[in-house]
Amino acid sequence: MSATTAGLLADALLLLHLAIVLFVVGLLPLVLAGAARGWRWVRHRGLRITHLGMMVFIAGQAWFGRLCPLTVWEQQLRQAAGQNAYTDSFIEHWLGRMLYWDLPWWVFVASYTAFAALVLLAWVRVPPQGRKPAERQDQETM
Numbered sequence: 001m002s003a004t005t006a007g008l009l010a011d012a013l014l015l016l017h018l019a020i021v022l023f024v025v026g027l028l029p030l031v032l033a034g035a036a037r038g039w040r041w042v043r044h045r046g047l048r049i050t051h052l053g054m055m056v057f058i059a060g061q062a063w064f065g066r067l068c069p070l071t072v073w074e075q076q077l078r079q080a081a082g083q084n085a086y087t088d089s090f091i092e093h094w095l096g097r098m099l100y101w102d103l104p105w106w107v108f109v110a111s112y113t114a115f116a117a118l119v120l121l122a123w124v125r126v127p128p129q130g131r132k133p134a135e136r137q138d139q140e141t142m
Contacts, residue, residue: 007081013074020070024058027051028119035126048128052119059116062109071100 001009027047034042041047061068 001080003081005081006077007083010074010077010081010083013070013077017068017070017074020054024051024054025115028115028122031122031126042126043129045128045130048123052123055112055116055119059109059112062105062112065105 028051031042031048031051033039058068
């Protein structure tokens with residue numbers, strides 16, 4: 001793989017990482033607001049399982065002292081591109097500053113655990129719903 005390709009893949013991975021962060025962090029307030037406003041989509045079972053699963057994975061990684069696999073992969077790509085971590089491209093520089101903070105590890109463990117607890121609480125207070133039996137039956141006959 002060429003250095004240019006590795007750098008572009010690292011930037012793309014950083015964008016994906018940001019999208020995942022926005023999904024995980026942004027969905028919680030949307031679920032809470034949507035429950036208050038009667039938005040049915042916030043109770044979509046698949047969406048909520050994905051959200052909860054991702055947050056449990058993130059908190060678990062922190063508890064075990066492991067970096068996110070996306071971070072590790074991105075750093076490997078940056079090394080393959082001959083780049084120093086988070087110093088070269090515009091995307092890398094600004095998104096890296098948004099995603100990666102220089103704080104003690106315990107701050108991340110506590111933050112991820114607290115956020116996972118909030119996501120779980122939202123699961124209990126705004127439970128996801130599967131399709132209604134009539135909707136399932138209509139789908140099966142199609």
